[in-house]
Amino acid sequence: MSKSPRYTALASSLPSSIPFVAPEKTERDTGADFRARLGANENVFGASSKVAEALTAAVSEIWKYPDPEAFDLRTALTAHLGVAMENLTVGGGIDGLLGVLVRLMIEQGDAVVTSLGAYPTFNYHVAAAGGVLHTVPFIGDYEDLDGLISAAIATNAKLIYISNPDNPMGTYHSADVIADMIARVPDGCLLILDEAYIETAPSDAQLPFDLNTQNVIRMRTFSKAYGLAGQRVGYAIGHAGLIQSFDKIRDHFGVSKLSQVAALAALQDQEYLAHVISQIDVGRKRLYQIAHENGLTTIPSATNFVSIDCGRDGDYARLVLAHLNDQGIFARMPGVAPLDRCIRISVGTPKDLDLFAEALPMALSTNL
Amino acid sequence: MSKSPRYTALASSLPSSIPFVAPEKTERDTGADFRARLGANENVFGASSKVAEALTAAVSEIWKYPDPEAFDLRTALTAHLGVAMENLTVGGGIDGLLGVLVRLMIEQGDAVVTSLGAYPTFNYHVAAAGGVLHTVPFIGDYEDLDGLISAAIATNAKLIYISNPDNPMGTYHSADVIADMIARVPDGCLLILDEAYIETAPSDAQLPFDLNTQNVIRMRTFSKAYGLAGQRVGYAIGHAGLIQSFDKIRDHFGVSKLSQVAALAALQDQEYLAHVISQIDVGRKRLYQIAHENGLTTIPSATNFVSIDCGRDGDYARLVLAHLNDQGIFARMPGVAPLDRCIRISVGTPKDLDLFAEALPMALSTNL
Numbered sequence: 001m002s003k004s005p006r007y008t009a010l011a012s013s014l015p016s017s018i019p020f021v022a023p024e025k026t027e028r029d030t031g032a033d034f035r036a037r038l039g040a041n042e043n044v045f046g047a048s049s050k051v052a053e054a055l056t057a058a059v060s061e062i063w064k065y066p067d068p069e070a071f072d073l074r075t076a077l078t079a080h081l082g083v084a085m086e087n088l089t090v091g092g093g094i095d096g097l098l099g100v101l102v103r104l105m106i107e108q109g110d111a112v113v114t115s116l117g118a119y120p121t122f123n124y125h126v127a128a129a130g131g132v133l134h135t136v137p138f139i140g141d142y143e144d145l146d147g148l149i150s151a152a153i154a155t156n157a158k159l160i161y162i163s164n165p166d167n168p169m170g171t172y173h174s175a176d177v178i179a180d181m182i183a184r185v186p187d188g189c190l191l192i193l194d195e196a197y198i199e200t201a202p203s204d205a206q207l208p209f210d211l212n213t214q215n216v217i218r219m220r221t222f223s224k225a226y227g228l229a230g231q232r233v234g235y236a237i238g239h240a241g242l243i244q245s246f247d248k249i250r251d252h253f254g255v256s257k258l259s260q261v262a263a264l265a266a267l268q269d270q271e272y273l274a275h276v277i278s279q280i281d282v283g284r285k286r287l288y289q290i291a292h293e294n295g296l297t298t299i300p301s302a303t304n305f306v307s308i309d310c311g312r313d314g315d316y317a318r319l320v321l322a323h324l325n326d327q328g329i330f331a332r333m334p335g336v337a338p339l340d341r342c343i344r345i346s347v348g349t350p351k352d353l354d355l356f357a358e359a360l361p362m363a364l365s366t367n368l
Numbered sequence: 369m370s371k372s373p374r375y376t377a378l379a380s381s382l383p384s385s386i387p388f389v390a391p392e393k394t395e396r397d398t399g400a401d402f403r404a405r406l407g408a409n410e411n412v413f414g415a416s417s418k419v420a421e422a423l424t425a426a427v428s429e430i431w432k433y434p435d436p437e438a439f440d441l442r443t444a445l446t447a448h449l450g451v452a453m454e455n456l457t458v459g460g461g462i463d464g465l466l467g468v469l470v471r472l473m474i475e476q477g478d479a480v481v482t483s484l485g486a487y488p489t490f491n492y493h494v495a496a497a498g499g500v501l502h503t504v505p506f507i508g509d510y511e512d513l514d515g516l517i518s519a520a521i522a523t524n525a526k527l528i529y530i531s532n533p534d535n536p537m538g539t540y541h542s543a544d545v546i547a548d549m550i551a552r553v554p555d556g557c558l559l560i561l562d563e564a565y566i567e568t569a570p571s572d573a574q575l576p577f578d579l580n581t582q583n584v585i586r587m588r589t590f591s592k593a594y595g596l597a598g599q600r601v602g603y604a605i606g607h608a609g610l611i612q613s614f615d616k617i618r619d620h621f622g623v624s625k626l627s628q629v630a631a632l633a634a635l636q637d638q639e640y641l642a643h644v645i646s647q648i649d650v651g652r653k654r655l656y657q658i659a660h661e662n663g664l665t666t667i668p669s670a671t672n673f674v675s676i677d678c679g680r681d682g683d684y685a686r687l688v689l690a691h692l693n694d695q696g697i698f699a700r701m702p703g704v705a706p707l708d709r710c711i712r713i714s715v716g717t718p719k720d721l722d723l724f725a726e727a728l729p730m731a732l733s734t735n736l
Binding site: 003004005006007008009010011014015016017018019020022024025028037040042043044045046047051052055056059060061062063064065066067068069071092093095096099103104105106107128158159187188189190214215223227228229230231232241242244245246247248249251252253254255256257258259262 | 371372373374375376377378379382383384385386387388390392393396405408410411412413414415419420423424427428429430431432433434435436437439460461463464467471472473474475496526527555556557558582583591595596597598599600609610612613614615616617619620621622623624625626627630
């Protein structure tokens with residue numbers, strides 16, 4: 001047997017991991033399919049029927065490489081958002097875009113600031129680049145914007161990550177508050193504003209685009225309200241120089257042909273999007289109601305999920321969650337205290353939520 | 369306006385680029401569609417009809433995240449190849465897999481060896497990691513295996529890249545010769561054996577898998593013979609420890625749901641694959657014939673393209689190519705001398721090749 005190849009010191013130090021246990025894996029391991037899929041904040045209502053039509057029409061073209069510039073999709077997105085082509089790049093979901101951005105900015109030892117309990121995949125990309133993560137606790141289930149800015153100044157951070165509305169709690173800050181935060185980002189630091197859930201947020205969360213500002217980049221996705229999590233399409237909006245820098249290292253053919261087609265068709269059916277958003281709102285209200293009927297409190301949600309406060313500590317919430325999973329309800333929960341007193345339930349179909357309503361009292365009573 | 373974010377020194381040094389000008393971009397720029405698409409070594413015969421059926425059945429599932437472990441596809445691939453699950457990982461085409469592998473091994477200043485004129489996207493990933501590329505000229509239109517090994521020893525290289533069959537010339541080395549090369553890879557160096565075109569190669573190119581060997585990783589794709597270039601699915605086969613290391617930094621959700629479904633369906637239709645391979649063989653022979661009728665020589669091809677020697681220097685071949693492109697024949701050519709005396713024509717449908725047969729004499733006479 002030959003000697004091992006030589007990994008970088010950084011790669012040698014990293015663990016091999018699968019950051020999220022997929023529901024498919026649990027199903028394979030247990031031999032039982034979930035009855036309701038409420039753990040990954042997917043859009044259970046699915047994509048527009050226009051997407052299926054567009055995909056069917058495009059299947060005969062999949063022998064061709066995808067357009068590395070995603071021209072048609074970027075043209076439609078920039079028209080929809082009122083920004084220029086030079087201000088928008090497309091990538092393999094926000095996950096893929098975060099990976100590229102982190103590699104552009106972060107090398108061994110560079111400081112990065114995020115909230116304690118925020119998106120694990122961002123942290124994974126920071127670790128892969130050798131960055132040093134500094135975390136700021138939530139305050140009252142909201143990301144602590146002042147704390148994030150202070151930490152960035154104190155650590156000379158190159159990146160700050162926030163999501164608005166946020167995951168895993170579902171709260172949001174108004175656009176005015178976010179604009180004020182952006183104005184306070186220290187020079188030489190870039191704020192990553194992850195807006196994965198922006199479509200389901202109230203109108204006062206919608207921040208206008210200011211593309212002269214160099215210290216913020218906004219990321220959005222087709223995975224949530226548009227119902228295309230399987231197709232991995234996200235986009236980043238920012239200053240032209242920053243957006244152009246993605247072309248230094250990105251995988252140019254990384255967004256598949258059918259993914260580009262699906263995203264374009266989804267974008268073009270805003271009527272369906274509005275319909276889905278109203279269904280999500282109905283689902284959120286139903287989740288509040290189910291929780292309240294069980295004597296639990298809820299965190300007001302601007303997203304397609306509701307965090308339900310189980311009223312005790314993380315150990316208790318983990319037991320409740322495990323029991324729900326055992327009953328065939330795929331759900332997840334925040335990873336760190338005190339957020340982990342909650343379980344996080346994605347909006348489901350009425351039938352999904354009936355199943356949850358049936359399972360929750362049993363999960364709670366079993367663990368009393 | 370705020371100050372610029374702080375890029376890494378490496379990122380600051382890199383150019384923004386689109387490594388390949390897509391035919392779609394040329395079509396947008398000229399306002400005219402190509403009549404024959406023979407430049408990207410796509411499979412013009414398309415994917416199996418089973419792929420269309422599987423995609424149609426899966427469209428209703430695209431609101432779900434893809435399986436990050438690509439379990440079904442990996443199960444089928446490993447059974448087909450006779451390797452264990454731990455020896456195979458799936459990624460966003462060979463492009464995506466090369467990017468991850470380079471990041472695992474290469475940091476600023478590390479030496480990498482490849483052939484002069486070989487795959488540009490590999491070089492792009494090496495540059496993005498700060499690696500130093502050492503190139504070895506082809507010998508008589510074949511990659512110079514001895515020269516690559518010698519260069520790896522001389523430069524203390526961490527990676528050697530070869531493709532077999534090779535791109536852009538279409539030649540191949542027999543499995544015995546490749547096995548002998550693998551045995552001579554220096555300790556601590558990893559040979560990347562890109563087998564993108566292996567399905568169209570003769571049987572004596574088919575190297576058995578030896579998964580105890582740590583200094584080779586083999587990469588294959590659904591983009592060529594399987595006809596799924598648009599869907600971005602590749603796989604890497606190697607020693608378990610090396611394959612597991614991809615889980616340190618890869619984008620786990622990077623291969624879309626429909627891409628996994630399409631690749632699985634394509635793999636399961638080996639009868640169609642055999643049919644396509646026979647069509648590709650017919651097309652290669654037709655390309656030889658067209659070239660010979662025009663007084664040109666051809667490089668024997670083990671791939672789905674033929675390199676045609678235009679008989680003079682690169683400047684002349686570039687003129688011929690430009691004239692073909694002007695006549696609506698999308699083609700490409702090798703980038704460096706002496707390979708660039710050739711133009712590279714992908715196998716097309718009979719109609720595509722009729723168009724090429726009609727255009728080539730004009731391209732040659734115009735440039736006499």
